[in-house]
Amino acid sequence: MNRRKLAPGASAFPIPRQLPKGSGMRNLVIVRAGRRSLHPGWVNGVGKAGFDLLVAAYEAGVPHRPTDLNVFLPGRKIAGYHALFQCYPEILDNYDLIALIDDDIDTTMDDINRLFEIGKTYNLDLFQPALSSDSYFSYASTLTSGRQYVLRYTNTVEMMCPVFSARCLRAALGLFGLGYETGIDLLWTRLTDTPWLRYAIIDDVVVRHTRPVGTTKTMQGFGVNERYDVQIDAVLKRFGAEFRGFVTYAAVNRRGQLVRSRFLIGLNSLTLLRSLFKTPLKWTQFLRLATDYTRHCWLRPINLQRIDIASIKKPGLHCERTPRSIMPR
Template sequence: MVRAGRASLHPGWIDGPARPGFDLLVARYEAGPSLDERDGHAEIAIPGRKVRGFARLFREHPELLTNYDFIALLDDDLRASQRDLERLFGFGERYGLDLFQPSLSWTSYFSYAACLSNTHYRLRYTNMVEMMCPVFRAAHLARVLPLFDLSFETGIDLLWCRLTDGPELRYAIVDDVVVAHTRPVGSTKLRQGFGEDETYDRQIALLLDMFGIRFRGIVTYAAIDTMDRRTRSRLKIALRSLVLWRAWAVTPMPTRHFVRFLSDYLRHCLWRPLNLDRVDLGRGSEAGRRLAAFQVSAGEHPQP
C-alpha cells in the first residue's frame, strides 16, 4: 500500500515483465495520473494525512487484514523494482519476521544510519523499523493499528516493536533488498497535513511523554550474514558497519548530519540497551489508560 501524491514513484514498483507477486493498493492523498486498471492493482482517494489515511483505510476495509499474510505501507518517494518488492516479502516468511523493512541505498536521504544497506549482511535484527517502508505480518499490523488513530504523523514507529512479549529476532532491516529514498526527510510535511510550525521532534516528544517511555536509538543486536550464518556479537556488527563510512562519498545528506547519524549508530551498536520492554496497550494498563484518555479528548472511541 502507498499513500500517493502527484509525484509518486509507485508505477515503477510494478514495471516487471510479468504480473507482480503482490497486489498494490494506491490510496491517494493528492490527485495524480492513474495507472491502467489491471489485476492486483487498485486506487482509492483518501485525502489528508498519511497515517490517519491508513487508519481510515483499515477501518473501511478490515478484510485487508485477513486477505493477506504481509502488508507493506510504503512512502511514495521510494525507488524500487517489482523484483525488489517480491524478494522483500519472501524474507518475512523465511525468517519468521513480524515487522521488517528494506535497507536504503547509500544515495538515499535517511533519518537513521542503521537503515543504510550493509553489504556484509543479509539482514540485521533491530529494535525499531521506521515508518518510511515497514512490512507487517498482518496479525502484527492488527495489533498495532490503535496507534494509527492517535493523530501523530510520526513517532508511532518507536512503539510498534514494543507491543508483544518475546520480541527478539522478530524485527529486522533486510540488507539483501535495497531501495532508494529520493526526497529529503520532511520535505512533504505541509502536503501531508502538518502545520507550518509542527516538527517531527515535537510530535515524537509528545508521543513518548504520552506513554511514559524513552527512545534511546536504533540498535542492531544480531544479524544474518551473506552465508546465512547468524551472529549475536554486537562488537562484530559494529565493526562490520564501519563499511558505511564509504557512503560519505555518495550521500546526498549534509556532511554534519551524515557524520552525526552514523557515529550515533555505531555507538548504539555497542552500548545502547535494546529498549524492547513491552508497552501494554490493554485498557487496564497505564499505557492503555493514557491511550483511552487521549482518544476521548480527541472525540474518538477508546479501543477495546
C-alpha cells in the first residue's frame, strides 16, 4: 500500500470547537455519511430513540435533523473517525456504548435500541448486528444464523457496524491513527488479556447491507485494481499477528443457555445454505464463503492472543478547532 494513499484528508479541515450537548443518553451512533446515507431512517418511527446520533459527513448536502449532532469531516472513513475522536475525546466520557455504523446499512430505531440493550445485558465490549440473507457481505459468519441463537461469541467484529464499549474503543483508538483503511478490525479484539465471551454477533438484531463490498474503495485511497488483502496483510505483519478466519466459538441459544460446542455451532451454520436463493452474491462466491465459515467453526484457531499497540509510533494529527458552520449545505 502506497503510504501517500493512506494519509488522512480529514485532519486538515477546521471543525467546531465543541460538539453540541447530546440528550443525556448513554448510547451513541456515529455515521460517516454521504448524500445517499440511509441514516435518516434509523431515527424514524414510533417511540423514542435510546441513543444520540452523530452525523460525521464526508461530503456536503447530507441530511440531518436539528436534534442530531453533526460535524463536517471530509476524507476517508477510518481517518475521519480518528480525527473525530482526537478532536472530541469527550465522546468517550459522555457515552457508555458507541456504534460506528456505515451509511449503507438499512435498519430501524427499534433494532438499534434492541442492539444496545442486548450489548448491555450480556456485558459485551464489542459487538455487531447480524446481516440479513439478502445483504452484501465479506464473511458468512456475519449473516444471521436464523432463530437458533440470540448471539454468537466470535474472535472479531467487522468494521461495517461495530458497537464498542467506551473502554474497548479507548483501547483501540491507536489502531485508527495508523493510516490503514482496512484490516484494523482483525486486531481490535486482541488488546486485552480477558477477551473471552466479550465480543459477539447479535442474531436477535438483523440489518441489511445494501451496497456491494468495495463500492467506496477508491474514496478510501485504494487503487481501482488494488486488493484489500494487500493492506490487511500489511496490518497483520506490522503487529506480528495471524488471522486465519472468522470463528464463532460459543453462543447463547433462545433458552438463554450458553453453547460451547464448536461442532454444534458449525452444524447450525449449514442453515446458511437456505440463503442461497436470496443472496445478491454469485452462487459460487456465496458457497465458498459459507463453507469456509463452517470449516472455520470446526477447525480454525480462535487467535485471540493479546498484541501490543502501545509501542507503535502513530502519525500526528493537526486538529484546527475554529468556529465555523457545522454542516455545509
